[in-house]
Amino acid sequence: MKIIPRVATTLAALAAASSASAQSIDETVNAVFASSTGWFVNFIFAPIPGTGFPWIVAWLVIAASLFTLYFGFIQFRVIRHSLQIVSGKYSDPNDAGEVSHFQALATALSGTVGLGNIAGVAVAVGIGGAGATFWMILAGLLGMASKFTECTLGVKYRNEFANGTVSGGPMYYMTKGFAERGLPGGKFLAILFSIFCVLGALGGGNMFQANQAHEQLAGVFGAYPGWITGVVFAGIVFAVIVGGLKSIAQVTEKVVPFMGILYVGTALVILLMNVQHIGPAFGQIIDGAFTGAGVAGGVVGALIQGFKRAAFSNEAGVGSAAIAHSAVRTKEPITEGFVSLLEPFIDTVVICTMTALVIIITGQLMIDPTTGDYILNEAGRIVTLDGSSGVGLTSAAFASAFSWFPYVLMVAVLLFAFSTMLSWSYYGLKAWTYMFGEGKNQELSFKILFCLFIVIGASANLGPVIDFSDAAIFAMAVVNITALYFLMPIVKRELNSYLTRLRSGEIKRFH
């Protein structure tokens, strides 16, 4: 027990002693980080020649639209059946005790519902205005088809090891699926995906989370050096993923869903309190989506922000969900695809929209009363009521209705950040061990690297971190979607076979 006061004293001493030098540590980390990742970020977000439109956004939109068309608007056709599967109506009672569809969905959701829904949305509307929300919702709806495709393949081609544990995800369907279709290059894509998955785990799944967690803490307790938050977070994550302190992870997994419900519940109450503003807010959303309403880059600017942040939040097409969903026990891989398509709906269409509506109806975005357009600062961002951005903007919007909410949000952000980090440490580890082989040393080296990046993420400025996080996550989508194009006929075959058997009554309903 003596160790706790000792650690606290040491931390306090460190914080005090470092007040002069800390800023410079943060600045050094920031400068090194920005200069070493800049080329990668520039490549991923390069505009299509002759336009201002990043090719990566077009890549995601086209893929999601193609999957939607190829599978005949699957996301709208089977949503009722998806809900029946999640509620267990088609689960064989003899399989009780195995991972249920509900559990797979809940765990995958706790990996995706997080800062993307709170901070990411604020970034989107802070740059793209209310109109970004429309494109975000559209991206969420289209993304359901991408998720359906990748998660079906994730289950179909997972690996079952001799000890009974399972590993699945894009790297497995790339190798096995390509081999089955007699296509070359599966192994190459799998390695490329794994490299980007490790970067994504360190970026969006780690540094972005640490960074925003620090911003939230600094917002409530006053500014202090970011590396302190980083070290504390890294210590806890280290205790869980290296030290095997599973109880922390288990508590987090159980508390996170309730924080999610509390967040959505509070947003709903704020919307009800401002019910007269909901109509005009949707007016602003639609208007902004097609006129640009004076944001930097106009309609395209709003669209890019909406699509970027939706993809970052729900990860559809990125391939991470295929890892998360692959462990479920089912005789029909397609059923997990049906379940997973609910994820972008809950994450983006419901939760992200709630955040955006709260920011819009509480009047956080400053509008010039004479022109009706947003007031922009030198950087092209919309000026907000108290000058905040990211998670601070969401916090300010909620605080305008409930002054105590920033404290709840702080706890929620910390928990979301923590659970997202745990999920991504798992995804990253799966990619790492795919490349370097299963084994204690390989696992430990990744886990230590992961913890180091938490400190870097908390110390760096939002700009470079968010750019690198996006770039790494989207790089995963480049490889994953390429593979999905080649493998989608397999999913179609599974889908047609399943739907025929469902109609004929061969697929039994148990409850």
Place this chain on the structure above:
Amino acid sequence: MPDTIVVACDGSDASARALDFAHARAKQIGGDLLVVHVLEWSPYSFLTPDEIAERHVRRKEELARADAAIIGPIIAKYKDKGVKIETAVKYGHVIDTLIDAATTANAVEIISGRTGNSGVMTRVFGSVAGTLAQVSPVPCTIVP
């Protein structure tokens, strides 16, 4: 077809007494025994990614452990004692699973022990035997 009696078994002394009673009763009516052990499980609980990856293995281990520690000794004790005994280890909510087993087997009776908690504990946490008596679709005997 002989009548089936379902007996709930969790390996406790109380369930051993219930089993003795059920065995005597089955002999009396010339019926069979179906011994059911339920591993409490909800498909709606939350699991970590690691727990999900390991779930299938853990389930196998849990079933093997239940077989070795609870079902094995029962079969050894009542073998060749004049009553046909079947056993089942199932996952689920205790009451629902017992009732489900009784319904599927067309059982004529459910027999269960009780822990004997009283007062506050029962008020807060409820009691398996008490609830079973309330909702059982067939006659239910609680053995003290």
